[in-house]
Amino acid sequence: MGVIEMINPATGERLGELEETSPEAIERAMVHARKAFRRWGNLPLAERLDHINRLRRYIVDHADELAETVVRDTGKVHLEALMTEILLTVDFIKYYEKKAASILKPKKVSTPITLIGRRSWVEYRPMGVVAVISPWNYPFQLAMIPAISALVAGNAVLIKPSEVSPLTGLLIEKVFRKVGFPEDVVQVIHGGKEVGERLIQARPDKIFFTGSVATGKKVMAAAAEHLIPVDLELGGKDPMIVFADADLRRAANAAVWGAFTNAGQTCMAVERLYVESSVYETFVRMVKERTEALRLTEEGADVGSMTFPRQLDIVEAHLADAKEKGAKILCGGRRTGSDGLHFEPTVLTDVDHSMRIMREETFGPVLPIMPFDTEEEAIRLANDTPYGLNSSIWTKNRKKARRVAGRIEAGNVCINDVMINMANPGLPYGGVKWSGIGRYHGPEGLLSFCHRVSVISHPGRKKREINWYPYSERQTDAIRYLIRLLYGKGWNLSLKELLNLAVQFLRRK
Ligand code: NAD
Numbered sequence: 001m002g003v004i005e006m007i008n009p010a011t012g013e014r015l016g017e018l019e020e021t022s023p024e025a026i027e028r029a030m031v032h033a034r035k036a037f038r039r040w041g042n043l044p045l046a047e048r049l050d051h052i053n054r055l056r057r058y059i060v061d062h063a064d065e066l067a068e069t070v071v072r073d074t075g076k077v078h079l080e081a082l083m084t085e086i087l088l089t090v091d092f093i094k095y096y097e098k099k100a101a102s103i104l105k106p107k108k109v110s111t112p113i114t115l116i117g118r119r120s121w122v123e124y125r126p127m128g129v130v131a132v133i134s135p136w137n138y139p140f141q142l143a144m145i146p147a148i149s150a151l152v153a154g155n156a157v158l159i160k161p162s163e164v165s166p167l168t169g170l171l172i173e174k175v176f177r178k179v180g181f182p183e184d185v186v187q188v189i190h191g192g193k194e195v196g197e198r199l200i201q202a203r204p205d206k207i208f209f210t211g212s213v214a215t216g217k218k219v220m221a222a223a224a225e226h227l228i229p230v231d232l233e234l235g236g237k238d239p240m241i242v243f244a245d246a247d248l249r250r251a252a253n254a255a256v257w258g259a260f261t262n263a264g265q266t267c268m269a270v271e272r273l274y275v276e277s278s279v280y281e282t283f284v285r286m287v288k289e290r291t292e293a294l295r296l297t298e299e300g301a302d303v304g305s306m307t308f309p310r311q312l313d314i315v316e317a318h319l320a321d322a323k324e325k326g327a328k329i330l331c332g333g334r335r336t337g338s339d340g341l342h343f344e345p346t347v348l349t350d351v352d353h354s355m356r357i358m359r360e361e362t363f364g365p366v367l368p369i370m371p372f373d374t375e376e377e378a379i380r381l382a383n384d385t386p387y388g389l390n391s392s393i394w395t396k397n398r399k400k401a402r403r404v405a406g407r408i409e410a411g412n413v414c415i416n417d418v419m420i421n422m423a424n425p426g427l428p429y430g431g432v433k434w435s436g437i438g439r440y441h442g443p444e445g446l447l448s449f450c451h452r453v454s455v456i457s458h459p460g461r462k463k464r465e466i467n468w469y470p471y472s473e474r475q476t477d478a479i480r481y482l483i484r485l486l487y488g489k490g491w492n493l494s495l496k497e498l499l500n501l502a503v504q505f506l507r508r509k
Helices: 023-040 046-062 063-074 078-104 141-152 167-180 191-201 212-224 246-264 277-291 309-324 375-383 399-407 442-447 473-487 496-505
Strands: 004-007 014-019 107-109 119-126 131-134 156-160 187-188 206-208 228-235 240-241 271-277 328-331 346-349 366-373 393-394 451-456
Touching: 004 167, 014 167, 023 131, 023 156, 023 187, 023 191, 046 063, 046 141, 063 167, 078 141, 078 246, 107 246, 131 141, 141 156, 141 167, 141 206, 141 442, 156 191, 156 328, 167 187, 187 309, 191 212, 191 375, 206 212, 212 228, 228 328, 240 246, 240 375, 246 271, 246 277, 246 366, 246 393, 271 277, 271 328, 271 375, 277 328, 277 366, 309 346, 309 366, 366 375, 375 399, 393 399, 442 451, 473 496
Parallel strands: 131 156, 131 206, 156 187, 206 228, 240 271, 240 393, 271 366, 346 366
Antiparallel strands: 004 014, 107 119, 119 451, 328 346
16 A cells, blocks of 8 residues: 655645555445445435436536646646536536436337237346546546446446546545535545556446556456456547648647647547648648647646656657657747646647657647648548547538548547537547447446346236247247248248147147
8 A cells, every 4th residue: 555645747846645545445445335336226316316416516616626626636727627627527417417317217129029918128227336447637527427427327436536636536535525425325446556456356346447558458357357347448549630621720729729738638639630731831830820829837828737747758758759750840849847747839740650659649738740632541541540539520521521530430520620529428438449448428328337137028927938848840830930921021821821820829828
């Protein structure tokens, strides 16, 4: 059991220490969570939603205060914390308050004629204890939204926030305490990698993991030992494709925001920008001008500090590799300020796919731009990555936009917009390829925390069924006739055959 040092990454100020949760305490938390689940999962949905509603109102009433804690923990800009951590979270809560009843109610399924007399439906039941393991880049929202989804569905939750943003972990704990959530329904487990591993060894009934590809693979392997279902929300290397007929001003503003918001530490940040050759020079100039106009360290800045020292090392390693292979840095490229983890927003040209900066997740304020000549080339470049999280296509030609969007290998696509699909709580969110497994948000975001139980019901007043013992030649014939009748050419059975079939059905009585 270690101690986590809490440091404001923007200033280097020490904020205190936090003890990691011990292995014994994790075991205890699991036992308590299982007990709490039995009560919570049996509450009527309306009662669970009352608690969730109080949670929303608390977050709204303390929005600035909560955002400020996240700012001190991560170095992000206050407006960004308010927008992406608080606004997004309460919007999701509201969505589930409105939609959960219809999403979770049993769904009728049609019953085929071969099963005549029965009724079929699907019920959604909570899974038990859900472990939510979350990252540091949006530490409030990325822990709260999956946790709230799991809670609405009727599960108890153990949240393991990132050790890189421990203050937000404490904040989440406080929020649930203040709202008076029933005891042990939500517990927060503090600590790093080993604590995460221990949590999985404690055998939750489901794991919702958000983080890097490397850790996601380990989580999945550990979960496989106990056959625990996992959802993985992993990294990205998202492409933005700008065609010559796009609104270039809108696209340039979007590229700069998409690359540098949250200091580029967004899983679906614009990490690769492809621009049609005929407007390449103009567009690069527009992006450079806008990037140079961004304000950094001062109050009310546009770009905050980075959060994790090791991430800054990765950014610098990618830049060094790109420069060595011939890339040009148009602006930025250096650490800035004496304290903290600030890095200048950086634009690069003369890049190609042999460079790490075009292939690996950089997760920092860096925007490499590359020209393309044809639609086919743009699609090939965009898909030339092991990742598939988000993507954006920019053109005024709606047909072309839909055509290209349909060929991008990603879980999410924006047309003439950037990153925003995550902000619609009704849209399922998740990646393809290395970017993840599973979906959350939208109806899927509740159902993925449920067992789907299929139920088939018979009135129960017949002694036997056509397919039950004892078997007979006539029964075999009847099945044969049924196959021909229902799935063959149609009404080509003789009267005798039809009669046999009818008799077999009637004999069920
Ligand atoms: P990370 O993988 O280092 O850590 C994520 C969480 O896993 C942390 O809480 C960490 O303590 C825990 N952990 C580490 N090793 C573990 C193990 N062996 N077993 C169990 N838990 C373990 O990721 P990070 O650096 O915190 O976050 C950045 C990454 O997250 C980026 O790759 C980013 O793209 C990705 N991300 C993805 C999404 C998405 O929705 N797809 C959203 C945000 C961030």
